[in-house]
Amino acid sequence: MIDVKKLWTKRRNAHLTQMLKYFSLMANSGLIVSLILLIVIGSIYYAKLLQALPNDFPAVFILTIIFSIWLTKSPIRTLLKEGDLVFLLPVESRMKQYFSMAISSSIAAGAFSTLFIFTLLWPIVQVFIHDGWKMYVIFSFFLIAAKIFNLFVSWEERRLPYKSHQMNYRIMRFIVNFVYAYLLFNEAYLFLIAIFAIMYVLKNFVFGFFKKQHGYQWEMLLAEEQALKIKGYRLVNYFTDVPALKQTVHRRPLLNRLAVFSFKKNNAFSALYMKTFIRSGDYLGLYVRLILLGFLFIYLIPPGWWQLAVVFLFFQMFSLQLFTLYTQYRWNVSFMIYPINDTVKAKAFENWLKGLLIIQGLVYGVFYWILTGDWIVAILMPVAALVYSLVRLPAMSKKHIPMTS
Known part of the structure; x- marks a missing residue:
């Protein structure tokens, strides 16, 4: 009983x-x-x-x-x-x-x-x-x-x-x-x-x-x-990998054209990550929400050089949450049997993430310039995204990808 x-x-x-x-x-x-x-x-x-x-x-x-x-x-x-x-x-x-x-x-x-x-x-x-x-x-x-x-x-x-x-x-x-x-x-x-x-x-x-x-x-x-x-x-998945989470796939035919497939080894996984970002789960929504939240903080905080520290924080938040996308294919048999070296896969993911960060920095810079007219700090925002991608992102990749791949 x-x-x-x-x-x-x-x-x-x-x-x-x-x-x-x-x-x-x-x-x-x-x-x-x-x-x-x-x-x-x-x-x-x-x-x-x-x-x-x-x-x-x-x-x-x-x-x-x-x-x-x-x-x-x-x-x-x-x-x-x-x-x-x-x-x-x-x-x-x-x-x-x-x-x-x-x-x-x-x-x-x-x-x-x-x-x-x-x-x-x-x-x-x-x-x-x-x-x-x-x-x-x-x-x-x-x-x-x-x-x-x-x-x-x-x-x-x-x-x-x-x-x-x-x-x-x-x-x-x-x-x-x-x-x-x-x-x-x-x-x-x-x-x-x-x-x-x-x-x-x-x-x-x-x-x-x-x-x-x-x-x-x-x-x-x-x-x-x-x-x-x-x-x-989904909330926990923003911080760490959740194996029990079932991803929802969305059609989004217009945005899906951005991820053009290529048979070259160096490009195949970049297209795969972009398609996953656009169509799977809530990654695209997360990206948009973080950008809008960044707009709010840029608007509320007085103009100045300290705005660069704010955008650095948002680069950090976005990068950490997007590393869960790489682990989404960890148990996928097709992902493991591709005749592509794991280093190439990781490098493709890192380059793809760099592109998204630079776009994020450009959007912040344009918004800040429209809001304040200060073109110096506005230009430094995409520069900050580039510096973050070249300095901080490789260190994060070494820390997170070997542990979860």
Whole structure:
């Protein structure tokens, strides 16, 4: 007989062990240092940005939108596996305790995440709404309470057999969360009591009705768990290689023309890496997001020579995350039987990465020149990318590629 309590405990411990292992690999990566430096720089100019905002800045509306979306988005990790559709389905009547523990775990994670997000946005609340530690506690309490409500009702919402029906109730929850957050940040506490009453009715009489009419939608729960797992793997894959990550291939016919195939040994793998970068996983999206994030830092930080240090950090971040692309073919038989020396493969990868870094430097330079008109620092940005590619990148290649190839 299956002990569902022990089953959940075993799976939770295995999940935590795996995440701790990946976190240790992430902590050993130089990318963590780059992120810390960017956070320090960002925190310095965060305060300056707040001071530069006008007095009529719509802080209440922006905070309401942010938390309406965050509260409505309520994922629940069930840690289900594909075999559960066979082995756990017969004991569905005894799975209540298993899913109750899954909901409790998600509530703890959701409460912590809500508090973390609110803490990041607390300076905005201090400047435009209300200051004081008492208000911090009050706002945190009401937001966490709303997050717990959304997790409970979203679980019952998952019993509905059709995605369209679930979406309708999700829209209804968004409207309730929007009104709730708007009243909260306007400090209309008397009206919040009415919203609490509406939440109580929704939880016990509307969503509670689903429990009596519908069982667990196992296929949907499994699909959601797989999607959440893939998202976690993609995040970790930015720092280190994740063998369990299944890459998604996109067509992108227009961009795919950039990677013209050549039968020459020196060019074959350059085309392969470019095709992988364009079509596989989220590498192209990562490249674009880092460039846009670099634009934001260049815009926020005052013009000067120190901007070169900022772009160096973004070169470092991009390089470290792209080394996982080289390891994507580690277990591919075709990759191993190609009659091409491993040194040629590594050199092709390094040259291809140099090209992307120089393009990144050129884009930063053009943006900086348009923003400030300082052509000297603007020219030095692609020069910095070239220097990084010639000095730093070969050392990183020796460190990462032999360890993972």
